[in-house]
Amino acid sequence: MEKRSAPTLDTVAARAGVGRGTVSRVINGSSRVSQEARDAVNRAITELGYVPNHAARSLVTRRTDVIALVISETEDRMWGEPYFADVIRGITRQLSESGLRLMFTLASTAEDRSRLETYLLGKHVDGALLISLHGDDPLPRHLEGSGLPVVLCGAPVGETDVPFVDSDNRGGARQAVEHLASTGRRRIAAITGPQDMSVGIDRLTGYREALRTEGLPEDPALMEPGDFSEAAGVTAMRALLDRVPDLDAVFAASDPMAFGALRVLRERGIRVPEDVAVVGFDDSPRAEHSEPPLTTVRQAAEPMGREMARLIQARIRGENPDPPSTILSTRLIVRESS
């Protein structure tokens, strides 16, 4: 009648007729156990439906088998850009193969962030994956300083030793702009991303480099900042057209901004791509369904996620004394209206 509470190691040990230590060894796959004992233990475990208690284990091992995923981004952007979804999918896939659990954390408000730091510092997770850092965020340094392994998604802005995974944003942007130039465009505008994130900075750099390569002048009037959102794309496109009515191409540093730009162009009766060609970044399904289909730069977002997961695991295992950062290449997806 004493089946009230869940079975523990002792219950199993008693049932299998061995000591508690042996059961523990079997569970943790130690080789120093006789086949006989092993079988008895396994039988007892299934009969009893025994499940190890994580808290107890982690109290002594000091490991939790949990990785925190921290997204420092507005929810709009996080759900609006498929990039995040892809990265997360890559992470979950890779992690689930190793039996690690993912703790999901949005750090939007300041309160969130403070609570989060306390939490992460509390050693409740074995490592942290930080996505989409803004500015020179001290969080990764704090965490690393306290000994928590961290891997970033997107290069940090300041100097850091924290390993990161990123896309070749500069190369992608350059490719996109060179493509525009190769089709004869001369007045290529740029709707740029936030300059407090490397992703924004790098894409602008790529744009500039391509202009130089192509022998085109760099014209401030052709550059307009945005925050990656569709609304920003609309605003920026209007400003650009007002300033330079005869521009013949637009490089938008994100897909949503490209869609915003398309909308404005359509409103004004400007033909795409005849009058103005548009190229986006961070390819989404929407890009090929749009009218006209949008040429974009595609990132290997899911592989980025997998790579992050791989890196954090290696770091947790204590490998990687000198953790390598990874930069995955991007690819231009050309979609010409037929």
Added chain:
Amino acid sequence: MEKRSAPTLDTVAARAGVGRGTVSRVINGSSRVSQEARDAVNRAITELGYVPNHAARSLVTRRTDVIALVISETEDRMWGEPYFADVIRGITRQLSESGLRLMFTLASTAEDRSRLETYLLGKHVDGALLISLHGDDPLPRHLEGSGLPVVLCGAPVGETDVPFVDSDNRGGARQAVEHLASTGRRRIAAITGPQDMSVGIDRLTGYREALRTEGLPEDPALMEPGDFSEAAGVTAMRALLDRVPDLDAVFAASDPMAFGALRVLRERGIRVPEDVAVVGFDDSPRAEHSEPPLTTVRQAAEPMGREMARLIQARIRGENPDPPSTILSTRLIVRESS
């Protein structure tokens, strides 16, 4: 020099010149502590940068402050339909206000599901939120049977006592179809959802009810099954048009299916809404940007998430002897092309 390991309760107690029990009381907000002691303890805590050890606490309290979010859905659908994102946002918002953590779990493969059940049964979480159950899934019953509080998103198909939160899918579908009828449509086709989920069943039921109300005949040739995906919408729309070339309206049980239908209609040069009117379900931003804008049924997805979070917390606290399920109403968003 003994600052190697993180400070514990004892460290704090020593520093504050009190006993360990007192420190624990302060941390857990017990009122039976003198102001003097409380201050000393708090000072020691900040000076030491003390952070409670979760594992140790949960070993004795048997609570983890973690809620599992289980999504039994393909990743395509999960990221493709904004519905999920909205629900998750609602959950995270509500939960973070209570300091609970969310453990994110995708249960796509069979292996995932088995590992998951073991995990959840292992009492590593205080409760579970299950989203998008298929068929008569035994998981919620297993979990409830083992004493783990569960709240579902979407009514389960079989009989259960497990509380759930759902949208008024039937009412929404009825509203949509009645709207079509009110604009004079007589041959209203339906692209239905999976009939192993209540969401699919209910939307079909609503369609049928509306037909009856409007005095329209129920014609099997006008119904075509789909799995909510855009591809399914394409296939279904083609089949419908082949069978009933003169249909004058389509009710699609999901937005992606509606977009698929729109695509086929456009391909065939059929004017929307002049020749055929289309209504979708589960309103997405894409609906208003599409050409023409799509009339859809909007669910209160984020409130659903919040409600789920509220319910599970109540259940964990042991309230709700008879847990009430909630059904939130839907709203028809009419977007007529101007």
Added chain:
DNA sequence: CTGAAAGCGCTAACAC
């Protein structure tokens, strides 16, 4: 190879 014993850091019940 295996049992016994010593904690991991914390809460809660119990005395003072």
Added chain:
DNA sequence: GTGTTAGCGCTTTCAG
């Protein structure tokens, strides 16, 4: 009010 104590379930020496 506050210190003390007894575990929570597990891993890990340490003997045998």
